Amino acid sequence: MDTKTSYPKEKINILLLENISAQAVANFKKAGYSQIERHAKALCEEELIDAVRNCHILGIRSKSQITENVLNAAKKLQAIGCFCIGVNQVNLKSATQRGVAVFNAPYSNTRSVAELVIGASIMLIRKIPDKNAAAHNGFWQKDSSGSYELRGKTIGIIGYGNIGSQVSVLAEALGMKVLFYDVQTKLPLGNAADARTLKDLLSNADIITIHVPETSDTKNLINKNNIRYCKKGSIVINYARGEVIDLNTLARAIENGDIAGAAVDVFPEEPEKNGDPFNSPLQRLPNVLLTPHVGGSTEEAQQNIGLDVSSKLLQYLEKGISLGSHSVPPLSLPSQEGAHRILHIHENVPGVLSQINGQLSQHNINIVGQYLKTNDDIGYVVVDVDKQLSNKAVQLLKQVDHTLKVRLLY
Secondary structure, X not given: OOOOOOOOHHHOOEEEOOOOOHHHHHHHHHOOOOOEEEOOOOOOHHHHHHHOOOOOEEEEOOOOOEXXXXXXXXXXXXXXXXXXXXXXXXXXXXXXXXXOEEEOXXXXXXXXXXXXXXXXXXXXXXXXXXXXXXXXXXXXXXXXXXXXXXXXXXXXXXXXXXXXXXXXXXXXXXXXXXXXXXXXXXXXXXXXXXXXXXXXXHHHOOEEEEOOXXXXXXOOOEOOOOHHHOOOOEEEEEOOOHHHEOHHHHHHHHHOOOXXXXXXXXXXXXXXXXXXXXXXXXXXXXXXXXXXXXXXXXXXXXXXXXXXXXXXXXXXXXXXXXXXXOOOOOOXXXXXXXXXXXEEEEEOOOOHHHHHHHHHHXXXXXXEEEEEEEOOOEEEEEEEEEHHHHHHHHHHHHOOOOEEEEEEOO
């Protein structure tokens, strides 16, 4: 099927912020979209409100905050692409209520983060940060005391999802023993063992690495109450989310010599742009690696993310496929030759589908294919109808009670 849309492609406005990969731009252009505006930085709320008024597709990374006020101004917005792992920068409830699809790339930088965890583990267990700083300051610090190999050590992985399991594979390949803890039952890879409780993991791991989402349950997951269970001389790595470790508690443990080192890439509060001041209780502590949220910042990861998210946006824009969306119910559907496709998003209340079918049947509009998927808030209906009557069908569907959005796809 040709990927023509009912709305001319040259009139579809795509706004990409925060220096999104050129791979995304190339993907949109290859599909025939020319109105692409690209910015290197995030925009504040006031700037976003002005920028999204005529925007159909919005692409962001982690800094842009898509608030209810921004979504209120985005009357033409069909979808938001978060070119990163998370979607917490988008007001998902508001996006759902407006029928705006929200996509992200949860797996595209998995390898980048996993490799950096292993790299940081090697640097910290050898106390390389301190030796490096000494050399830069003109001091020769050749000493094997307190420096160890990874082989034979135990790595404790908190959160055994996509990144955590990849760390598991790499660590075992280096001869490490792997323990993991997850609130959900997970199948161990290789010889990894389930620690069953967080206390068991903390008390047995030489290196502790965290890979969990930011939720109310994971906030300050490592705190003053449980850090005391850590083995003396263990190493803590956080490349997950800024709120999952109480940094003041971690700093005191390092100062006291209970924790031998740490690598942290994410922080509760992060500067908005390069060059802004940055402060952390971990600064100037021994054997600590602090990095500016670059766990997934490799050329390969950004290219993968650019391709992944732009492809999801195109699938939704041109075929109505919503797989991977965090707002519109996920729906994958085949093409129907000889028909026009209409997308109908409505409040999830009883009787809407009946109204849709009733309106169309009363006006002798034949339904060639129909698909429905719902979530707690909204329903998503895709209707394929005879080409000759599609414009009339769109007008009829707009009159259905509880309608949020109607779009003639092709």
